[in-house]
Amino acid sequence: MICHMICSLDGRILQSRWRPESYKPGELFEDLHDRIGGDAWIVGRVTGQEFAKGDRYPDTNETLPRENWFATREADAFGVVLDEQGKIVWGRSDIGGDPIVVVLTEAVPNSHLAGLRSDGVSYIFAGTDMIDLCAVPDILNRELGVETLLVEGGGTANGEFLRAGLIDEISMALCPAIDGAAGAPSLFHSGKEDADTPAPLTGLTLTHHEVLPDGEIWLRYRVENDAG
Numbered sequence: 001m002i003c004h005m006i007c008s009l010d011g012r013i014l015q016s017r018w019r020p021e022s023y024k025p026g027e028l029f030e031d032l033h034d035r036i037g038g039d040a041w042i043v044g045r046v047t048g049q050e051f052a053k054g055d056r057y058p059d060t061n062e063t064l065p066r067e068n069w070f071a072t073r074e075a076d077a078f079g080v081v082l083d084e085q086g087k088i089v090w091g092r093s094d095i096g097g098d099p100i101v102v103v104l105t106e107a108v109p110n111s112h113l114a115g116l117r118s119d120g121v122s123y124i125f126a127g128t129d130m131i132d133l134c135a136v137p138d139i140l141n142r143e144l145g146v147e148t149l150l151v152e153g154g155g156t157a158n159g160e161f162l163r164a165g166l167i168d169e170i171s172m173a174l175c176p177a178i179d180g181a182a183g184a185p186s187l188f189h190s191g192k193e194d195a196d197t198p199a200p201l202t203g204l205t206l207t208h209h210e211v212l213p214d215g216e217i218w219l220r221y222r223v224e225n226d227a228g
Helices: 028-036 045-049 110-119 135-144 155-163
Strands: 002-007 042-043 078-082 100-105 123-124 149-151 169-174 201-211 216-227
Touching: 002 028, 002 155, 028 169, 042 100, 042 135, 045 078, 045 155, 078 135, 100 110, 100 135, 110 123, 123 135, 149 155
Parallel strands: 002 149, 002 169, 042 078, 042 149, 078 100, 100 123
Antiparallel strands: 169 216, 201 216
């Protein structure tokens, strides 16, 4: 699992707050994403919501089994979104051509499952009422053959994977911009309940560094986690 992000010099990821306003990263994130490659990418609910087009799924009297369901199993890459409580109403089946796969818990209502099916959105279950992050890469590998998974935010989702000891590599582009104020999420972020929970990191090894044409610095680190 490779965490891939771009951030300001002070580690913030909300680009609308970056200064100077004249700096625009353009397609930097996507270009580096393509250079890394991968079978799928994964984001949290807040980031996933930015791509949603629907308002609500209609009620249903149908009872659907809590089993993984796939609209398709064939794609160059899949877009995976964590949505523990089933809040995102998609109104679409792909993001940039990558079929959507939603990670749910068994507590989501039947109406949401029916809505996902009507949109052609695949879904998997990774927990009863809370998502078991450790189960997610195993399910994606077993069901869809995903071997390289890019973790691409937001900061809270990145932090959850980091604290779970699941990140094998970090790819980050430091951009010539600064946020400089409190309140924006960082590359790895947490809620108050996890603020004092350390990640099980035991080592970071630089494997790649590159100065990019617009002054960004691309860094890649191999992550070592405590196996215990």
